[in-house]
Amino acid sequence: MNPSPLAITIVVPTYTEKRWDYLLRTLASARAQTHQPAEIIVVVDHNPAMFERARAELTGVTVLANAHPQGVSGNRNTGAEHAVTSLIAFLDDDIVADQHWLARQIEPFADPRVVGTGGAIVPAWAGPAPRWMPAEFLWAVGGSYAGMPTETAPIRNVWSANMIVRRDVFRAVDGFRVGFGKLGDRNRPEDTDLCLRMSAIGGGRWMYVPSAVIQHEVPAERASFRFFVRRCYAEGRGKVQMAGLHQNDPLGAERSYLWSLPKAFLRHLGGAVRGQGLDQLLRAGGVVAGVAAAGVGGVVETVSARRSARRPVVRPAQ
Structure with a gap:
C-alpha cells in the first residue's frame, strides 16, 4: 500500500461499555468528515467482553485489543502501530467532531517542519456549566481555555483528545510514554510529554488550529x-x-x-x-x-x- 501524503488514520481508544453510546457518536462524526479518513481504528483497553462486542457490532472500522500494559497511552500506541498512513489522528471516545475538523487540522502539514497539530476542544456540559468555572481553567474538564490562540499558530503542546501526528516522527520517539499517562487516580500529562519529545526531533513544531473543532463530553460528576x-x-x-x-x-x-x-x-x-x-x-x-x-x-x-x-x-x- 502506498498511501497519499494526506491520507490519515483515526485512532479511538476506549475501555468501558459504559461509554458505548458515546463511542458510537464519536465514530459517526469520524465517518462524516469532509476529508475522509483512510481507516478508523478502535482500540479496546484490556476489556475482553467489550472487545468481542466491538468486533461483532462495529462495522467499517478496525477493532484491536491493547497490545501494551493497561492505560490509554498503550491503547493509542497500539492503534498507531497498525496505521500505515503518513498522518495519524487521535480522538477520545466521548467527543463529537465538526464535519470539517479533519480537513482544517491537516492544513498545517503542508509545512514539513510541522510534526503535529491540535484543534479546539469545546466542553459539552451534561447540564448547566458551573457558575464558578473560570474560562482560564477549562483545561480541567478537557477543554480549550481562555488565552489560547484564536487563529492558527505555533504552540508548545496540544491534547490527545484532538491531536494529529506525523507517523514517522511519532514512531521515532516510540509514541506515548507507556505507564506515564492517565490510569486510575493518576493523571499525568502524557500528551504534553509526547509533544516535547516529538518537537525535539529536528526542531519540529506543533500548530494549534482553533477552527478545527470537537465537542468533548463533560458528565455531571466532572462539573x-x-x-x-x-x-x-x-x-x-x-x-x-x-x-x-x-x-x-x-x-x-x-x-x-x-x-x-x-x-x-x-x-x-x-x-x-x-x-x-x-x-x-x-x-x-x-x-x-x-x-x-x-x-x-x-x-x-x-x-x-x-x-x-x-x-x-x-x-x-x-
Missing part, C-alpha cells in the same frame, strides 16, 4: 467543584513528574500561564464589584482555588521526589 480541585491538584503533581523526564525548561509554558492568572482574578473580581453578578465573584474564587490546588500538588510531588532520591537502594545479598 463539580470537588472534581475541579482534585483535577488541578493532579495536574500540579503530573507536571512536576513530567519535568523530571525532560531538560531545557519543560515548564516554561506553565509559568507564562500562571503569570496570566492574577489578571484573570482581578478581571472577575472587578466584574463583581461593578455589579456584573455573583458569577464573577465565584469565578474569581475558582481562579484562587485552581492555583492553590495545583500548587499544593506540585509541592507534594516535589517533596515526594526528593524523598525518593534520598532513600537508600537496598541490594540483595550476594
Whole structure:
C-alpha cells in the first residue's frame, strides 16, 4: 500500500461499555468528515467482553485489543502501530467532531517542519456549566481555555483528545510514554510529554488550529467543584513528574500561564464589584482555588521526589 501524503488514520481508544453510546457518536462524526479518513481504528483497553462486542457490532472500522500494559497511552500506541498512513489522528471516545475538523487540522502539514497539530476542544456540559468555572481553567474538564490562540499558530503542546501526528516522527520517539499517562487516580500529562519529545526531533513544531473543532463530553460528576480541585491538584503533581523526564525548561509554558492568572482574578473580581453578578465573584474564587490546588500538588510531588532520591537502594545479598 502506498498511501497519499494526506491520507490519515483515526485512532479511538476506549475501555468501558459504559461509554458505548458515546463511542458510537464519536465514530459517526469520524465517518462524516469532509476529508475522509483512510481507516478508523478502535482500540479496546484490556476489556475482553467489550472487545468481542466491538468486533461483532462495529462495522467499517478496525477493532484491536491493547497490545501494551493497561492505560490509554498503550491503547493509542497500539492503534498507531497498525496505521500505515503518513498522518495519524487521535480522538477520545466521548467527543463529537465538526464535519470539517479533519480537513482544517491537516492544513498545517503542508509545512514539513510541522510534526503535529491540535484543534479546539469545546466542553459539552451534561447540564448547566458551573457558575464558578473560570474560562482560564477549562483545561480541567478537557477543554480549550481562555488565552489560547484564536487563529492558527505555533504552540508548545496540544491534547490527545484532538491531536494529529506525523507517523514517522511519532514512531521515532516510540509514541506515548507507556505507564506515564492517565490510569486510575493518576493523571499525568502524557500528551504534553509526547509533544516535547516529538518537537525535539529536528526542531519540529506543533500548530494549534482553533477552527478545527470537537465537542468533548463533560458528565455531571466532572462539573463539580470537588472534581475541579482534585483535577488541578493532579495536574500540579503530573507536571512536576513530567519535568523530571525532560531538560531545557519543560515548564516554561506553565509559568507564562500562571503569570496570566492574577489578571484573570482581578478581571472577575472587578466584574463583581461593578455589579456584573455573583458569577464573577465565584469565578474569581475558582481562579484562587485552581492555583492553590495545583500548587499544593506540585509541592507534594516535589517533596515526594526528593524523598525518593534520598532513600537508600537496598541490594540483595550476594
